[in-house]
Amino acid sequence: MPEAKTKDAIALLKDDHRTVEDLFAQFEKASGDGRKQKLARQICLELSVHAAIEEEIFYPACEGKVDDDLLKESYVEHDAAKVMIAEIMAGEGAGDDFFDAKVKVLQEEIEHHVEEEEKRMEGLFAQARKAGLDMDSLGEQLAARKQELAATYEASGVPKPELTAMEGVSV
Numbered sequence: 001m002p003e004a005k006t007k008d009a010i011a012l013l014k015d016d017h018r019t020v021e022d023l024f025a026q027f028e029k030a031s032g033d034g035r036k037q038k039l040a041r042q043i044c045l046e047l048s049v050h051a052a053i054e055e056e057i058f059y060p061a062c063e064g065k066v067d068d069d070l071l072k073e074s075y076v077e078h079d080a081a082k083v084m085i086a087e088i089m090a091g092e093g094a095g096d097d098f099f100d101a102k103v104k105v106l107q108e109e110i111e112h113h114v115e116e117e118e119k120r121m122e123g124l125f126a127q128a129r130k131a132g133l134d135m136d137s138l139g140e141q142l143a144a145r146k147q148e149l150a151a152t153y154e155a156s157g158v159p160k161p162e163l164t165a166m167e168g169v170s171v
């Protein structure tokens with residue numbers, strides 16, 4: 001049997017985006033507190049792993065090779081999403097009157113962020129591709145780290161997110 005070919009970095013990250021979009025779509029249609037709770041937990045897990053591998057591997061590789069403002073915005077958008085993820089994970093779940101609204105706002109934040117990454121021509125991924133990053137090697141690194149983090153988070157839960165660009169003030 002031929003060896004499974006590793007995905008290139010952008011294909012891997014885009015697949016993650018599609019996975020999360022699908023989970024959000026399922027959440028929108030879901031009924032029942034248990035089901036919604038389970039989907040929200042899965043969304044938070046997928047997004048936490050995805051943000052971590054981008055910030056540990058992909059974004060640093062983009063440093064100095066893509067528009068710096070766009071890259072900085074990406075970190076801040078991740079942090080904004082992490083705040084919402086922490087809120088969703090720490091709350092009472094489906095018993096919270098604002099639970100559905102929080103998941104919806106997280107979905108909207110992610111849709112915007114994914115658009116900034118995937119936009120044709122000027123998006124972060126397009127710029128990284130144009131700059132000639134080694135997408136095969138990055139894809140291998142991302143896949144390995146993703147597997148490792150997903151296993152840890154599934155076994156012991158999603159850790160409280162760490163903010164990268166924001167101060168994490170409490171209001």
Ligand SMILES: [Fe+2]
Binds near residue numbers: 013017050114117
């Ligand atoms: Fe992404």
Ligand SMILES: [Fe+2]
Binds near residue numbers: 051054078113117
């Ligand atoms: Fe991202």
